[in-house]
Amino acid sequence: MNITDLDWHLYEQRDHLAERLASDVAERLQNAIESRGGATLAVSGGSTPALFFEQLSYAAIDWQKITVTLVDERFVPESHERSNAKLVKEKLLKNAAAEVRFVPLYHDTARVEEAAARSSGEVGKFDWPLDVVVLGMGLDGHTASFFPDATTLEMLLDPSTSERVLPVQAQSAGEPRLTLSLPAIVSASFLALHIEGENKRDVLEETLGELGPEFSRTPTRRVLDAATTTPHIYWAP
Ligand SMILES: O=C(O)[C@H](O)[C@@H](O)[C@H](O)[C@H](O)COP(=O)(O)O
Numbered sequence: 449m450n451i452t453d454l455d456w457h458l459y460e461q462r463d464h465l466a467e468r469l470a471s472d473v474a475e476r477l478q479n480a481i482e483s484r485g486g487a488t489l490a491v492s493g494g495s496t497p498a499l500f501f502e503q504l505s506y507a508a509i510d511w512q513k514i515t516v517t518l519v520d521e522r523f524v525p526e527s528h529e530r531s532n533a534k535l536v537k538e539k540l541l542k543n544a545a546a547e548v549r550f551v552p553l554y555h556d557t558a559r560v561e562e563a564a565a566r567s568s569g570e571v572g573k574f575d576w577p578l579d580v581v582v583l584g585m586g587l588d589g590h591t592a593s594f595f596p597d598a599t600t601l602e603m604l605l606d607p608s609t610s611e612r613v614l615p616v617q618a619q620s621a622g623e624p625r626l627t628l629s630l631p632a633i634v635s636a637s638f639l640a641l642h643i644e645g646e647n648k649r650d651v652l653e654e655t656l657g658e659l660g661p662e663f664s665r666t667p668t669r670r671v672l673d674a675a676t677t678t679p680h681i682y683w684a685p
Contacts, residue, residue, distance in 0.1 A: 454656075454672070455680045462499060462644055465684040469642060470503035472680075473580050476638045478509040480579040485513065488574050490628060490636075491540070492519040492584040492592065493532025496644055500582070501539035511548040516540070517571055519583060520593035520616075520627040521553040523560045530622070553613060553626040560624035564615040567626060571612045577635035577676075581628075585643050588620065589655050589666025593627035595620050596667060605630050605670050634674040641668070642682045649683055 457472075459465040473489065480487035491497060518532050526533045533552040541550055551570055555563040583591045590596060594604050595618035604614055604627065612632045616625035633639070643652060655669040662670065672679050 453678065455678050457680060457682045459682075459684040462684045465642075465644070465682055466499035466503045469500050469582070469640065469682050470507060473504060473582065473638070473640070474507035474509050476580050477507075477514055480637070481510050481513045484575070486575060487514045487579045489514060489516045489580045489582075490519045490578050490633075491516065491536060491582050492642075493521070493535050494584045494586075496584050496642055497582065498535070498539050500642060501536065505540050505543040505545040507544055509544070511545050515549045515551060515574060516545075517551040517574075518553050518626075518628075519581060519633065520625055522622065523554065523563065523624040523626060525554065525556060526552065560615040560617070560626065564611075564613045564626050568611050568613040571628070571632075576632075577637060578632065579636070580638045581633050581636035581640070583633070583639070583641045583668075583671070585641060585648055585652065585668050587647055587651055589651060589668050590620075591641070591668040591671055592633060593618070593621060593625035594630075594667035594671070595625075601667070602663065605667060607631055607634075607674055630671065630674060634671060635676050637677060638680070639675050639677060640680040640682055641672070644684050646685060649685075652681070652683075 477487040522530045553567040555566045557563045585591045593616040598618040655666040658665045
């Protein structure tokens with residue numbers, strides 16, 4: 449994978465990026481609805497996507513035929529301030545998108561592994577592959593919840609797993625996580641990586657230049673390398 453194998457969408461301002469990403473995602477979802485009667489969208493959490501979610505919530509598309517889920521989730525209940533489901537419900541599930549079907553990943557189980565097994569079964573009932581997946585990236589090169597210090601990183605990045613959702617234990621993650629698996633992400637018909645700021649641009653360019661063996665590359669690079677369609681990079685300063 450190198451810079452020319454990606455579709456770059458660069459903007460001067462974050463609000464322009466949010467408008468365009470929302471428009472591109474909405475178009476892909478509506479196209480999926482027109483071709484097969486439904487569409488699936490998986491979004492990431494964190495601090496970057498709020499403006500994009502707000503813009504997407506106004507899209508005039510057939511939201512009642514769309515299912516939204518998360519790329520990853522912290523193992524906390526929706527009432528918790530760190531919940532990605534909370535973020536999505538506050539920023540995306542409103543306006544035109546208010547009634548969309550949302551499938552969270554968190555379950556109130558004793559162990560994150562049990563929650564992963566339950567959500568794996570639930571998202572496994574979707575029409576696969578997903579139509580749209582929007583990823584973020586951390587400054588450590590993680591994407592989804594594929595943290596470089598995850599105890600089971602190679603399992604998380606296993607391209608042959610049949611699991612759709614996996615549990616994650618990683619010191620740097622803050623709490624146990626739930627994440628879509630690598631094949632669930634990279635098989636998306638439209639795969640977008642949404643990053644903002646110079647630091648993340650530098651991290652991305654560094655990871656694209658990695659020459660070491662595959663297993664030593666950052667998780668973001670491993671995902672981009674495994675993508676079945678040309679990944680779209682959305683960036684603003
Ligand atoms: O649960 C999460 O935190 C996200 O899904 C995660 O993968 C996120 O995309 C990156 O950590 C970037 O987060 P920021 O947007 O906060 O920089």
